[in-house]
Amino acid sequence: MSLTGEQKQQFERDGFLAIRGLFSPAEIEEIRGTFMAMAKDGPVPGLSDVPKAREGAPLSSNDPLQRYPRMMHPHKHPDKPVGPLAMRYMRDPRLRPILAELFGESPFAVQSMFYFKPPGARGQDLHQDNFYLRVKPGTCMAAWVAVDDADAGNGGMMCVPETAALDVACPEKADPALFFTTEHVEPPPGLTPQMMELKAGDVLFFNGSVIHGSTPNTSPDRFRRSLIFHYVPASTVEMSHYYEALSFDGEKQDIATNLDGGPCGTTQDLPTGPH
Template sequence: MDGRAVGLTEEQRKRFEEEGYLLAKGLFTKEELSDIERTFERIAERTVPGHFEPDFAADGTDPLKRYPRVMHPHRFDATAKRYMLHPPVMAALADLFGEEALAAQSMFYYKPPGSRGQALHQDNFYLKVEPGNCIAAWTAVDPADEENGGLLVVPKTQAHEIVCPERADARESFTTHFVKPPEGKKPVPIVMEAGDVLFFNGNLIHGSYRNKSKDRFRRSFICHYANASAARISSYYRPLYRADGTEVELETNPDGGPCGVEYAYYGAH
């Protein structure tokens, strides 16, 4: 058992409930981060159909063509699966959910210099966890700040309903959806050190800056989780996993959400 897997304080849980997010410091050691770095450096040199499909001949105009995000690496790489189930993260999630967490998705972002950001959005628009919600665990592999494309969150928007997004500005966002913050609410930057984890509610509006740095990647390992009492989730995120690695099959959620049935399946998130 990982000695750091001791859960959260009452103050931390209260902050998450009130603000919709929580920054937890140092949940990954330098050795663990080095392990993650080596794993995704190896992955970056090959194509994994359906998970990572880089253009090795890209001219550099769009850095994300050479370094797209890795989708569901836990499905083909044992190291990624192990860190998706990282004991300190799973312990924190159990406290935030008030019950066991089920791992649903993993992603890795390289985000090299010059990369576009991601427009403001809500995660449970895609995962469709019911009843309950999803929680993201966003791990900084590199320091993340406003210059190299760090995260933005709109505090206290976890209490807002999932909404049908507008079309994002393709010049600034590599994804197509944009959720406008409610009146009087503004996004704020989250500055993170390597090894920090930002937990946030599936309804919280969040996104990221463009990487404006000259030579700094903003690598991150991002996973999404559902509460163990959930019955349904979008089909793209099945199967789910308990902390011990055993599979859990929730029902497929066919709900099209606030945009209608044409939005019922979003494998691109």
């Protein structure tokens, strides 16, 4: 698909754009079912984002993210059902032309993630993705696939308009009672987060400077699952060592790495109080 003039203007101004219904209900059901089956027995070693200090520890009922931590780089696990699925959707031909138009050049895929965000889960505080990916000279781009309807009730995605061209800020400390990650970026004065109100199958694109995050899932029974991919432009000359670049044709790209950055959002230790 090609973007309309209005969509391009919105992205240039705000740095984010939602494409509605890009994936079909059947495709979303395939994604949801495959990842839920993978997580049926709890965290998966080497795939689930479990802090080293908690590996092998018994699950606690106090934090639903212990039972359903996010899965990192599932596309790098071809031996598991989620591996080929994540690789296929990360390089989906519907994403390629949109990313190319938003970047103004060819995109390379560098990361996949799956967030379960069960009822009662903490959110992810406001942050900027390029703080972690450290893409130079440009910035990265996310394609955030809603696997459930995502709104204020179940901890939906928020983006701060008009933050597309900001420099990457030095984060403050996030509140561990509300957020499972450690970093917080305060929006500039006069700018406030906008709840995106996404339906399952919608894809939210946003660049690495956009301040974004999510609130806790306060619903009694609704997951807020999402499949997330990150991309870099073909002109990238350096990025964090945590990422590896692939073309949409599956060819590895030789991009210099630095020792900065890391996973997209640094996981907190468990909070000591209720949340």
